[in-house]
Amino acid sequence: MTNHADAQLSRRSFLKWSGAATAAVAVAGRSPVLYALTQDKTKKSVSKAEEKYSVCGMCFNACGLVARVENGVITKLDPNQKFLKSRGMLCARGNAGIQQVYDPDRLKYPLLRKGARGEGRWERISWDQALDYAAEKLTQIAEKYTPCGVMFTPGSDTQSTFVHTFAEAFGSYNLTTHESSCLLSRNRAYLDTFGEVPFADILNTKYIIIVGANPFEAIITPDSIDLMTAKKNGCKIVVLDPRYTKTAGLAHEWHPIRPGTDMAFFLALANVITSEKLYDKDYAEEKLYGVQQLTEHVNKYTPEWAEKECEIAAQDIRRIAREIAAAAPTAIVYPGRRTSDYVNSTQMRRSMAIVNALLSNWDTPGGLLAARQVGLSKPRLPDAPFYESNPENRLDKGMAKMMFEEEGSYKHMRDAIIAQEPYPVKGWFIYHYNPLQSAANRQKSIDMINHLDFIVNVDITMSDTAWMSDLVLPAPSVLERHDPASGLQGSSACACVVAREPVIPPLFEARPVIEILKGLAERMNLSEYFDFTVEEYRKQQLRLLPDADRAIREDGVYYNPSKLYGIYEGKIYKTLSKKIEIFNERYAQMGVDPMPVYKPPKSNPVNQFRLVIGRNAYFTHCTTQNNALLCELESENTLWMHPLSARKLGLEHGDLVEVSSSTGKGKLKVNLNNGIRKDTVYMASGYGVISKGLNRIYGKGVCIAELIEDHADEISGNMAMHETFINVSKSK
Amino acid sequence: MKRIVLLIVSLFLVLVFIGNIMASEKGNSRKGKYVFRKNCRACHMEGGKAKEMSPIDKTQAQWNAVFAKDKYKSFPCKAEWEKINPEDIKDIYAYMHDHAFDSPSPEKCK
Numbered sequence: 001m002t003n004h005a006d007a008q009l010s011r012r013s014f015l016k017w018s019g020a021a022t023a024a025v026a027v028a029g030r031s032p033v034l035y036a037l038t039q040d041k042t043k044k045s046v047s048k049a050e051e052k053y054s055v056c057g058m059c060f061n062a063c064g065l066v067a068r069v070e071n072g073v074i075t076k077l078d079p080n081q082k083f084l085k086s087r088g089m090l091c092a093r094g095n096a097g098i099q100q101v102y103d104p105d106r107l108k109y110p111l112l113r114k115g116a117r118g119e120g121r122w123e124r125i126s127w128d129q130a131l132d133y134a135a136e137k138l139t140q141i142a143e144k145y146t147p148c149g150v151m152f153t154p155g156s157d158t159q160s161t162f163v164h165t166f167a168e169a170f171g172s173y174n175l176t177t178h179e180s181s182c183l184l185s186r187n188r189a190y191l192d193t194f195g196e197v198p199f200a201d202i203l204n205t206k207y208i209i210i211v212g213a214n215p216f217e218a219i220i221t222p223d224s225i226d227l228m229t230a231k232k233n234g235c236k237i238v239v240l241d242p243r244y245t246k247t248a249g250l251a252h253e254w255h256p257i258r259p260g261t262d263m264a265f266f267l268a269l270a271n272v273i274t275s276e277k278l279y280d281k282d283y284a285e286e287k288l289y290g291v292q293q294l295t296e297h298v299n300k301y302t303p304e305w306a307e308k309e310c311e312i313a314a315q316d317i318r319r320i321a322r323e324i325a326a327a328a329p330t331a332i333v334y335p336g337r338r339t340s341d342y343v344n345s346t347q348m349r350r351s352m353a354i355v356n357a358l359l360s361n362w363d364t365p366g367g368l369l370a371a372r373q374v375g376l377s378k379p380r381l382p383d384a385p386f387y388e389s390n391p392e393n394r395l396d397k398g399m400a401k402m403m404f405e406e407e408g409s410y411k412h413m414r415d416a417i418i419a420q421e422p423y424p425v426k427g428w429f430i431y432h433y434n435p436l437q438s439a440a441n442r443q444k445s446i447d448m449i450n451h452l453d454f455i456v457n458v459d460i461t462m463s464d465t466a467w468m469s470d471l472v473l474p475a476p477s478v479l480e481r482h483d484p485a486s487g488l489q490g491s492s493a494c495a496c497v498v499a500r501e502p503v504i505p506p507l508f509e510a511r512p513v514i515e516i517l518k519g520l521a522e523r524m525n526l527s528e529y530f531d532f533t534v535e536e537y538r539k540q541q542l543r544l545l546p547d548a549d550r551a552i553r554e555d556g557v558y559y560n561p562s563k564l565y566g567i568y569e570g571k572i573y574k575t576l577s578k579k580i581e582i583f584n585e586r587y588a589q590m591g592v593d594p595m596p597v598y599k600p601p602k603s604n605p606v607n608q609f610r611l612v613i614g615r616n617a618y619f620t621h622c623t624t625q626n627n628a629l630l631c632e633l634e635s636e637n638t639l640w641m642h643p644l645s646a647r648k649l650g651l652e653h654g655d656l657v658e659v660s661s662s663t664g665k666g667k668l669k670v671n672l673n674n675g676i677r678k679d680t681v682y683m684a685s686g687y688g689v690i691s692k693g694l695n696r697i698y699g700k701g702v703c704i705a706e707l708i709e710d711h712a713d714e715i716s717g718n719m720a721m722h723e724t725f726i727n728v729s730k731s732k
Numbered sequence: 733m734k735r736i737v738l739l740i741v742s743l744f745l746v747l748v749f750i751g752n753i754m755a756s757e758k759g760n761s762r763k764g765k766y767v768f769r770k771n772c773r774a775c776h777m778e779g780g781k782a783k784e785m786s787p788i789d790k791t792q793a794q795w796n797a798v799f800a801k802d803k804y805k806s807f808p809c810k811a812e813w814e815k816i817n818p819e820d821i822k823d824i825y826a827y828m829h830d831h832a833f834d835s836p837s838p839e840k841c842k
Contacts, residue, residue: 173762195834383773386766405830405837574834576792586836 053556055498057478058093059620060156061221064556067503080556085490086221092618096629100477107474108508118468135523137454141427146389147171151425155432158483159513163431166517169529171387174395176408181439184718186339189349195574198368199491202226205366207327211240213336216247217617222493243682244675256677259610260601261310266351268306271298272321273358283360290583297595328359330366341722346715347596357580363568372495373562374487379540391423400717409717414448426453436464437622440708441663458513462693476510479503482534485541497558608725609681613704622686626694636700638671640682646672656731666702764827767820787831787839799825
């Protein structure tokens, strides 16, 4: 605790200078400086263009790129042809990364809230003032409520690792990430089946079932590109989705499955594969644990039974089971990525993982791959202190059956903060994370904010969450950053290391989060934990990879020629039985169903529609909609609805409709098309913003977080975002 | 014969009970991480006197064996081990066990 005791600036002295400071700045105002930075087309002479390697930051994929810089201005982004993970390509979002850099809506200076939260009145302050104030507030909260009284939420970003380091040194283990709104249930299911989370060798597979995933639009590298190549090479693609996605459109088969019944389909697949003994017996004997129990368990889950649940014909289920078993082991049930859908999401993914186990595809070409060795070392940093005053556990401890200790659950954390049980949390440090858009039930997030004394937010733009914060600090884009090294898994393409160097210096007063944390640490007697430069940090990361530094400089990427297949030869699996667990021993010990037991989803209430969400190829959740180039592709979201459902409501294509759920409401245009089930509607994420700092999209569309009720997967605590039914009516 | 069976069953139950005590007497995993770093990592590190060590180096069952009563007496670091107070040992055990190779939350990396 003594570490927090010496912040220099008192509240009184802060008020003194802030009162004398300049008038509140208009966040939404356009800056002529940004326009000055863009290329002057009247000038004909251009100095020599430079080309610099970097790594895209428009989504989590981190694809290699080459930035062209002319007269100190980035004029074009091209794919790094040597970057195998993206197969030498860069998507629309990657190309539009340049607009993120020169976006007039970028945060430019530290801003302090002047009016009520969400009122949008801000005052420009200096970095010293900002850091002094943040250090003082965080210290006050730590002293009054223990260091665990501050929640930390780092987003998916290379520098988020430093937020983890700071939280540990500061003394709070109330840290949660975007992952609990995304893929934790998938991770839980595969970890509890295979002992680790796999990567799909799509390029080399011959048969793939894709469920609740849309890789042709929600791009994952190399999966999205490899799926196209695999199709050309004869791979059969079967898609189950209530919506006719682009992936469904390019598949050989699309089955509009009833939402929430995926487990019924996979248990029926397991029924056919076990009852007809279509699996490799020798493999099962050697590597699988619980085949006999599974055979008995799925006996009742026949294709005829499943047809009534998932509305896919029994003969199709039986045929698909036989086809995929015949293609094994070069066959995959795609694990997918975002699995924040249902309250039984982990068990649903377990049923898919179990079918994968029956295909004996683990660690083999065209199957599921273990993580390859990348070779990065963990830098040696000073050991974080232990704070005796802290409560024993995380705030959300025990709120789900098997939560990941280091990830927690935003949904459960939020509930606990509102309840102020088991102890109060009063501060929030946010980096590159926007739950007011991406997490279910926005109103509840606002309710949580109302229980907090201080919120500091580091981001590139004024996100909805930043808009509701107290102190907003401008971060640079990835093209302005010197980053630590990142290890990337690229399936059969590669295991590689990348590291960013600034393509241009940071614009305005933007500071990378590492510098912000150093500044806070200095003011809070925690400097010893940040006594390193990014260069030194990276050097330690690369200490066992002597060729990496040169390769990154010369090619923009280092490849570790590590083993790809057969990694588990002679090794045990990381499970209690030391085998691939079809029957999960730990679940049995904990009173959790050791094999997935089907429970039907809730039926649609009369005149209501199940809401499903997703995204397309040019948007990343809620971060790219305000991008000048990308917003031209889809300037607002619409509500997908089947024409027959619309007819009953008297709706025509393009009508403005009012949508509502128990959590909120909004108005958007209806998009009538046959590519969606009659009982289901769909909206893209990222619209209906409350932040007036996002000029291009403010006032457009409806926010998914406004409508989606907050449910969570019972096992992992992952948010369950397809459990909401909404009312739709013509707007008057 | 019945008595022998009863005795064996009783003995088994006692052993299970002892095992459960062992599990329930686990300390504070978070504190264990700190105590481990403070007491053990000076040697158990890359380039140190002893092998670098992380919870994921062993399964939960293997950590149970390492921390079984008096087992440490056969370790090269017996003298150092004896200097650590028993509560801290429990905390270290909790850290190692809860983040083991086959645990629900394996330590992410070394």
